[in-house]
Amino acid sequence: MFMLIIHVIAIVLALTISQQHRLIAASIVIPVNKHTDIVKPLYTALAHFNTSSYLYYSHQNDVPSSLPQNLLILDLDAPFIWHYSYPPQESCDSCPYPVTCEESSCTDLRTTFSYQSLSPSTPCPPSTNSSLYEGYSNCEVCPVNIINPVRPVTGSCDQVIITHYEIMFPLTNGEVYITYLTAGSAHPWNTDRFPAKVFGVIALSSSPYALPAYLRDPVRKVTALCLPSSLSAPGALFLGAGPYYLPPPRSHVDVRSFLSYVNLRKHPIFFGYFIGVEAIVIKNRSISVPENVTAKISTLDPYTTLRTDVYNGVVRRFLKVTKRIPRAKAVQPFGVCFNVSSGGNGTKVSGVKVANIDLMLEGGKKWSISTANSMKQVTDDVACLAVVDGGPMSEHAIVVGAYQLEDNFLVFDLENGRFGFSSSLLRRQTSCSSFK
Numbered sequence: 001m002f003m004l005i006i007h008v009i010a011i012v013l014a015l016t017i018s019q020q021h022r023l024i025a026a027s028i029v030i031p032v033n034k035h036t037d038i039v040k041p042l043y044t045a046l047a048h049f050n051t052s053s054y055l056y057y058s059h060q061n062d063v064p065s066s067l068p069q070n071l072l073i074l075d076l077d078a079p080f081i082w083h084y085s086y087p088p089q090e091s092c093d094s095c096p097y098p099v100t101c102e103e104s105s106c107t108d109l110r111t112t113f114s115y116q117s118l119s120p121s122t123p124c125p126p127s128t129n130s131s132l133y134e135g136y137s138n139c140e141v142c143p144v145n146i147i148n149p150v151r152p153v154t155g156s157c158d159q160v161i162i163t164h165y166e167i168m169f170p171l172t173n174g175e176v177y178i179t180y181l182t183a184g185s186a187h188p189w190n191t192d193r194f195p196a197k198v199f200g201v202i203a204l205s206s207s208p209y210a211l212p213a214y215l216r217d218p219v220r221k222v223t224a225l226c227l228p229s230s231l232s233a234p235g236a237l238f239l240g241a242g243p244y245y246l247p248p249p250r251s252h253v254d255v256r257s258f259l260s261y262v263n264l265r266k267h268p269i270f271f272g273y274f275i276g277v278e279a280i281v282i283k284n285r286s287i288s289v290p291e292n293v294t295a296k297i298s299t300l301d302p303y304t305t306l307r308t309d310v311y312n313g314v315v316r317r318f319l320k321v322t323k324r325i326p327r328a329k330a331v332q333p334f335g336v337c338f339n340v341s342s343g344g345n346g347t348k349v350s351g352v353k354v355a356n357i358d359l360m361l362e363g364g365k366k367w368s369i370s371t372a373n374s375m376k377q378v379t380d381d382v383a384c385l386a387v388v389d390g391g392p393m394s395e396h397a398i399v400v401g402a403y404q405l406e407d408n409f410l411v412f413d414l415e416n417g418r419f420g421f422s423s424s425l426l427r428r429q430t431s432c433s434s435f436k
């Protein structure tokens with residue numbers, strides 16, 4: 001029998017220590033990058049793992065520079081973490097060891113917490129005890145299906161084997177935070193399905209096999225996300241309940257003081273994050289939304305996507321309040337664009353200001369989407385309303401997409417079943433890229 005193995009996925013961290021109560025609140029901070037992939041914009045977290053030895057065991061407090069830097073896609077919906085790597089080999093006595101088909105987590109990940117349960121129409125062949133994975137006999141491992149979020153339509157189905165990992169987060173004070181989890185791994189020759197340097201998916205959902213479920217004291221089951229708008233200056237993913245201090249010179253400011261909270265809603269099928277939206281308001285006028293509609297928060301949908309009935313209402317009102325800005329021909333995937341060149345004097349979108357689009361949430365809470373998150377510059381003189389028509393039958397009436405999340409501080413608090421949001425940090429003279 002071989003020793004448990006250790007694999008390190010993540011990793012840059014910081015321990016935030018509240019001044020009065022040392023070591024009570026610990027958070028881990030991981031940089032978040034924005035990429036413009038050929039398919040769509042993506043947000044990834046930096047991780048370090050070695051795809052050929054997959055043992056990383058360090059007593060040092062820093063990640064060795066020899067360890068390759070890999071990127072994992074942030075996914076608020078995925079049921080479990082997975083990545084491309086060399087799967088465990090018997091000859092390796094210090095490798096992560098696979099889950100067998102006899103373990104209950106295998107059945108769980110094939111049924112209740114599978115990608116297939118999220119999307120019954122996917123063409124993946126069902127995984128069963130007779131599913132084979134190269135190099136293993138029946139039931140020795142647990143192959144399960146994954147759906148590649150970068151290619152959700154074609155060639156998206158793949159299989160990973162479920163593996164026990166130990167994840168270490170070396171803390172800056174020299175301590176090491178360790179947690180155990182199961183995650184999928186697959187042969188790295190499939191990595192061409194991802195943009196360069198991207199090796200997998202960090203699941204941040206409410207599934208019991210996603211990363212938040214594995215966090216334990218002193219790190220709480222709370223995820224905070226601050227997506228960068230810049231391609232060059234990273235934002236941040238925080239694991240733990242905070243405090244989340246701004247960097248100097250404002251390091252006394254805890255971002256939690258900027259937040260409003262509403263309850264998260266449970267969805268019967270999906271593991272992602274949902275909130276109730278009572279109305280959408282643009283300049284004092286409420287756009288009717290179906291009663292008690294639920295909005296999904298998504299880092300994988302690049303722009304907010306509205307079912308046609310909601311989309312039409314928003315567009316009608318938005319055009320009314322932007323009458324003074326000349327229209328331009330629509331640029332895919334958007335339906336409403338403006339000529340922002342202002343008589344040829346080169347006014348960029350940064351010079352255009354449009355009315356906020358306010359999501360009215362329960363308890364009178366208001367999530368304001370201001371110009372930086374509602375208008376996207378597509379060419380020198382054209383900017384578009386960064387909202388997409390999801391069609392009359394779209395699964396969710398409202399999906400708040402990544403462009404609208406940039407430079408907003410968001411907290412997904414599974415311990416208290418609530419969602420915290422700041423609206424744009426730009427109003428506070430800071431941004432997600434401030435968190436170094």
Ligand SMILES: *[C@@H]1O[C@H](CO)[C@@H](O)[C@H](O)[C@H]1NC(C)=O
Pocket residue numbers: 050051052053054066068
């Ligand atoms: C992984 O680590 C092993 C042992 O430290 C090393 O020999 C190997 O070159 C590394 N692989 C990569 C891809 O860096």
Ligand SMILES: *[C@@H]1O[C@H](CO)[C@@H](O)[C@H](O)[C@H]1NC(C)=O
Pocket residue numbers: 101102128129139
């Ligand atoms: C797979 O095999 C295990 C162990 O033999 C058993 O407990 C489990 O019920 C089987 N699952 C299916 C779907 O047949």
Ligand SMILES: *[C@@H]1O[C@H](CO)[C@@H](O)[C@H](O)[C@H]1NC(C)=O
Pocket residue numbers: 283284
């Ligand atoms: C919104 O309505 C309130 C009261 O009806 C009014 O005082 C305020 O000026 C209006 N604001 C805008 C931007 O129209």
Ligand SMILES: *[C@@H]1O[C@H](CO)[C@@H](O)[C@H](O)[C@H]1NC(C)=O
Pocket residue numbers: 265276292
């Ligand atoms: C809205 O929906 C939620 C959950 O779907 C439910 O708990 C709540 O009672 C509903 N509110 C109204 C006003 O219908």
Ligand SMILES: *[C@@H]1O[C@H](CO)[C@@H](O)[C@H](O)[C@H]1NC(C)=O
Pocket residue numbers: 328329339340341342343344381382
């Ligand atoms: C925008 O307006 C300017 C000035 O009216 C014009 O020269 C330019 O062609 C327009 N651009 C587009 C894309 O409509």
Ligand SMILES: *[C@@H]1O[C@H](CO)[C@@H](O)[C@H](O)[C@H]1NC(C)=O
Pocket residue numbers: 345
């Ligand atoms: C165009 O921009 C220049 C420089 O920003 C400014 O001096 C000028 O007044 C502007 N002209 C008009 C017509 O707005």
